[in-house]
Amino acid sequence: MADSNHLTTSPHPLRPFDLFTPSPSRPASAAASRLPASRAHHSARNSAGKEGSQMPTLDAKASRLIVVSNRLPITITSHADSELVDQNSYSFKMSSGGLVSALSGCKKQMTFSWIGWTGLDVPENDKPKIENRLSEEYSCKAVWLSDEVADKHYNGFSNSILWPLFHYHPGEMNFVESHWEAYKEANKKFADVVHKDIVQAIDRGEDVLVWVQDYHLMLLPMMLRELLNPSEADRVTQNPAAKKGKVSIGFFLHTPFPSSEIYRILPVRREILLGILHCDLVGFHTYDYGRHFLSSCTRILGLPAMPNGLAFAGRYVHVGSFPIGIEPTKFQEALQTPSVQKRIQVLEQRFEGIKVIVGVDRLDYIKGVPQKLHALDVFLSEHPEWIGKVVLVQVAVPSRQDVEEYQNLRSNVNELVGRINGRFGTVEYMPIHFLHRSVSFDELCALYAISDACLVTSPRDGMNLVSYEYVACQEKRHGCMILSEFTGAAHSLNGSIIVNPWATDQVADGIYRAMIMDDEQRKENFKKLFSYVSKFTAAHWGLTFVAEMQRILKENDLVDREEQYQQDLLNKHGQGSLVDHRPLDGLQIQEADEES
Missing domain, CATH: 3.40.50.2000 (Glycogen Phosphorylase B;)
Known part of the structure; x- marks a missing residue:
C-alpha cells in the first residue's frame, strides 16, 4: 500500500528512489515532470547511458546566482589593537570549506555573489570599507548582526533547538522565546540585504536565482517573498525589452529532516514550514528527508502532498533529493x-x-x-x-x-x-x-x-x-x-x-x-x-541544484506567459469567445498591438 504522501517506494535497498537521486542507471539530469497536472509542463529531459556521470552545464546568460549562507566563506579578523594603519586593520582569508568547493563550478559558469554574516561586529565607520573589499575582491555582501543577536540566533536557536531536533535529540532542546525572536531578527536582516541585491538585478532585466543554505535561514524565503513586489518580481509584459527579471528561490537543508512525529515537537513548527514553503525548489540529501518534510506539511499544515512536492500560495514547491559529494x-x-x-x-x-x-x-x-x-x-x-x-x-x-x-x-x-x-x-x-x-x-x-x-x-x-x-x-x-x-x-x-x-x-x-x-x-x-x-562530486551537486532551479524558472515563465496570453484573449474578445488551448510547447506570445 502506498504511503500517505503517494511517494514512490524504493526499488533499491541502499538508494531510495527519487528522480533527483543520481546513479549510473538514473542520472541526475533525467528528472521527470515535477508540476501537477493542472499546470502545463514541457518535459524533454530524458537521458540514459553515461549522461549521469557528466557535469551539468548551466545557462550562463539565463540568470545570476545569489548564494545565502549563515557565514560568508571569508574569515575576517580584526587587528584594531595592532599598529597597522586604519585601512589595513582587518585581514581577510578565503575559506576552503565544502560549500566553497561545491559552488566553484557555478562561479565559473554564471554571474555569482555570496551573502552572509561576517562573523564579527565592527564600528559603523568601518563597515563601508569592509563591504567594498568583500564586493570587489570576493563578490560577497555582508550581513551585520550584533553580538547578542548573532549568539542567540546561532547558539541559542539554531544549534540548541533546530540542530538537536533535526538529529532526533529533542531531549537536548530548551526553547527560549528571546532566542526565537533573535532568529527572526537575524533572518530579517538577511532578507533586507538579499532583497536589495535582487531588486538591482531584476531592474537590469536579469533573472535571479536565490539559493538559501541550511537551517539557520529557514524563515528567509518567506521574508523575501513578502519584500518582493509582485509587479517587480513576477510581472510578464508583452514587450520583451521592457520585461523585468524574475526571481526563483531555492533552499537546501544540510542536516536530516526528522519524521513528522519528532518535528511536531517544535513549538514554532508551523512558522518554520511556512518559511521554507515560499521556495520554488527545496532540496535534501536523501529521499527520506524529503518524504518527512512533505509528511510534516500534510500533518501540521493540512497541505496535500503530491509525488514530488506540493502546491502552496499559487506556486508549486518542488521537493527533491540532491546528495552532496566531495572533490x-x-x-x-x-x-x-x-x-x-x-x-x-x-x-x-x-x-x-x-x-x-x-x-x-x-x-x-x-x-x-x-x-x-x-x-x-x-x-x-x-x-x-x-x-x-x-x-x-x-x-x-x-x-x-x-x-x-x-x-x-x-x-x-x-x-x-x-x-x-x-x-x-x-x-x-x-x-x-x-x-x-x-x-x-x-x-x-x-x-x-x-x-x-x-x-x-x-x-x-x-x-x-x-x-x-x-x-x-x-x-x-x-x-x-x-x-x-x-x-x-x-x-x-x-x-x-x-x-x-x-x-x-x-x-x-x-x-x-x-x-x-x-x-x-x-x-x-x-x-x-x-x-x-x-x-558525483561536490561540484556536480552544486551544478545539478542550480541547473534545476534554472529549469524551474524557465518552466514557470512559460506557464505565466500562457496564463497571460489566455487572459489577454479574454480581455480582447470577451468572456464568451473561444480561448486558444494550444500546447505550451508551441506557444508564441502575440504582440500587444495585434488587431482585434
Whole structure:
C-alpha cells in the first residue's frame, strides 16, 4: 500500500528512489515532470547511458546566482589593537570549506555573489570599507548582526533547538522565546540585504536565482517573498525589452529532516514550514528527508502532498533529493606529495602487521563515538584472537566544549577509552589510539591511506562526508567502509558494510567482516564506492541544484506567459469567445498591438 504522501517506494535497498537521486542507471539530469497536472509542463529531459556521470552545464546568460549562507566563506579578523594603519586593520582569508568547493563550478559558469554574516561586529565607520573589499575582491555582501543577536540566533536557536531536533535529540532542546525572536531578527536582516541585491538585478532585466543554505535561514524565503513586489518580481509584459527579471528561490537543508512525529515537537513548527514553503525548489540529501518534510506539511499544515512536492500560495514547491559529494582529486593530489608519502611510510612502519581501523568525527552526540567504542569492546571480547592485531585510531575533533551536554559526552568517551585500553591493552599494545584534537589535512590523508577500514557509527547524520574522503584515499589498499544506516551516505555508497549503530553486536560483526574480507571482495566493493565518489562530486551537486532551479524558472515563465496570453484573449474578445488551448510547447506570445 502506498504511503500517505503517494511517494514512490524504493526499488533499491541502499538508494531510495527519487528522480533527483543520481546513479549510473538514473542520472541526475533525467528528472521527470515535477508540476501537477493542472499546470502545463514541457518535459524533454530524458537521458540514459553515461549522461549521469557528466557535469551539468548551466545557462550562463539565463540568470545570476545569489548564494545565502549563515557565514560568508571569508574569515575576517580584526587587528584594531595592532599598529597597522586604519585601512589595513582587518585581514581577510578565503575559506576552503565544502560549500566553497561545491559552488566553484557555478562561479565559473554564471554571474555569482555570496551573502552572509561576517562573523564579527565592527564600528559603523568601518563597515563601508569592509563591504567594498568583500564586493570587489570576493563578490560577497555582508550581513551585520550584533553580538547578542548573532549568539542567540546561532547558539541559542539554531544549534540548541533546530540542530538537536533535526538529529532526533529533542531531549537536548530548551526553547527560549528571546532566542526565537533573535532568529527572526537575524533572518530579517538577511532578507533586507538579499532583497536589495535582487531588486538591482531584476531592474537590469536579469533573472535571479536565490539559493538559501541550511537551517539557520529557514524563515528567509518567506521574508523575501513578502519584500518582493509582485509587479517587480513576477510581472510578464508583452514587450520583451521592457520585461523585468524574475526571481526563483531555492533552499537546501544540510542536516536530516526528522519524521513528522519528532518535528511536531517544535513549538514554532508551523512558522518554520511556512518559511521554507515560499521556495520554488527545496532540496535534501536523501529521499527520506524529503518524504518527512512533505509528511510534516500534510500533518501540521493540512497541505496535500503530491509525488514530488506540493502546491502552496499559487506556486508549486518542488521537493527533491540532491546528495552532496566531495572533490576527490584534492585528496588524491595530496597523497602524492612528499610530506604525505613520508608520513604514510612512518605510519605503515608503526602499525606493521596490525590492521588499522580509522574513525574521524567531531565529538558530537550525533556522531556516535560511544557506540563505536562499545562495538570495538564487543568485537575484541568475542574475537580474542584479534587482540594485538587490530587498532582503532579515533580522531575526535573538539566541538562546543562550553556546553554541558558535550562536556558529559567527552567524559563518557574518555572513560570508555580508558576502560577498553585497560582491559585489552599491554605495555606494547593499545587497541585505541584516541586523539581529542584536530589533525592537519596531510595527517588526515595519511591516516585514511594506511587504514584497512573506516568505521562510521553516527546515530543520525545528514550525509557524513568522512566516508567519501576515506574512499578517495583508498585506491591502493581498497579498505572496507563500515557505515551507519542512519547517515545520508548509506543511501549512496553501495559497497559499504551497512550497520545499525544501536545494534552493538551488528557493528562488532561488521568489524569482523571487514577484518576477514578477502582481497577480491574488497576490490569489488571499492570499485563501486570509488565510481560513485568520483562521479558525483561536490561540484556536480552544486551544478545539478542550480541547473534545476534554472529549469524551474524557465518552466514557470512559460506557464505565466500562457496564463497571460489566455487572459489577454479574454480581455480582447470577451468572456464568451473561444480561448486558444494550444500546447505550451508551441506557444508564441502575440504582440500587444495585434488587431482585434
